[in-house]
Amino acid sequence: MRIGIDFDNTIAGYDALFATLAEERGLFDRAPTGKRELRDALRQRPEGELIWRRLQAEAYGGRMAGALLLDGVDRFIQLCRQGGVAVSIVSHKTRHANFASDGTDLRRAATDWMEQHGFFDAMGLHMNPDDVHFEDTRSAKVARIAELKCAWFIDDLEEVFAEPGFPKTAQAVLYDPHADSEAAPDLLRCRHWDEIGEHVFGPRH
Template sequence: MRIGIDFDNTIICYDKVFAAVARQRGLVPEGWQGLKTDVRDHLRSRAGGELAWQGLQGFVYGKGIGDAEIFPGVSEFLAACRKAGASVYIVSHKTQFGHQDPDRVDLREAARGWLRSAGLIDATDAALAAGNIYFEDTLAAKVERLAILELDIFIDDLVDVFEQPHYPKTTRSILFTQSRLSHPVHCEPIASWVDIHRGVFAA
C-alpha cells in the first residue's frame, strides 16, 4: 500500500501557535482564543489584514514552527503503516520562503526540522523515509507529484486538492476535516486521525 499525506494542518496543527503569536503582535485582543482559520478570518476582515496574515504565516511556518503540535492519532497511524509495510509519503504545497517574511527563513527546512524533532524522520524507528518528503511550489505541481507516486490513498485537509482536474481519480481521497461543507463525491470526509486509522486499517 502506498499512502500520501499532506503536511500543514494535516500532520501538524498550528492552531495554538497562530493564536499565541497573533496576541503577541497585537493583531487580536489580549486573551483572544481561536483556531488558525479564526485568526485568518479576523485579520482579513480589517484593512491591511491580508499582509498581516501573510506575515503571521511566514513566522509561524518558519521560526515559530517549534511550538506547533502533532495532531492526535498521527503517530499511531504511522506506526500502523510501518507495521503493515506501507510506503508513506508527505506531499505538500509549500514554498521555500514565506510571503512578508523579512528573515527569509527556509520553510521547507523548518518543516523537516519539526518532523525530525517529532521523531518522524531520521530516527531508528521513524515512520517516514526522509527521501519520501516532497514540497512543491504550486498546487498543480503537488497534484502532478501525487499522480507520479501512484498512491493508493491520499489524506489532505484542503478540498481544493481533490477538486483539481488532474487529481488522480484512482487514488482514494480522504478529506481530513470536521466541516460539513460540500465536497467532491469521491472524497471521504473524516474528522479525526483515530477514524482515519480505523477506515484505512479496518479488518
C-alpha cells in the same frame, strides 16, 4: 500500497501557535482558537490579508518549533509501517515565504520539526527523508501524488482534491478536525486520525 499525506495542518497543527502569534502582536486580547476562525476574523480588518500572510510566514518559518504533532498521526504512520504500507509526505511549500520573509527556509524548518518529532528515527516513525516531497505549486503537488501512485491522499484542504490532475485512482480523505470545511458532502471527511485509520485499515485493526 502507498498512502500520501499533506504536511501543514494535517500532520503539523498550528492552531495554538497562530493564536499565540496573534496575541503577541496585540491583534486580539484572546485570539480565536481555530486557524480558519482566526483567518476569517483578520480578513475583516483593513490589511487583514497581509497580516494573515505575515503570521503564516512566521508560523511556518521561524516559529515552526511551536507547531504540534496532531493527535494520532504517529499511531497512523506506525500502523502503515506494520501493515507494509508505504507513506509519502507531499507538501505544497515554497522554500521562502512570499510575504514578509525573514529569510527562513520553510522547507528546512519543516524538516527540522519532523526530525525533532522522531520522523526519521529508527526508534520513532522511521520514515526516509526521500519520502518527503516539497513542491512549489498545488499543481506540482497533485502531479507528485499521481507519480507516486498514492492509493489514498489525506489533506486538510479540499481544493487539493479539486485541482486538475489529482489522480482519480487516489481515494481522497479530508482531514477536517473542526468540521468547518465547506467541501462537497460526498467527500470522505474525518475529524480525527484514528477515524482515518479505521477507513484505511478497517474498524478493528
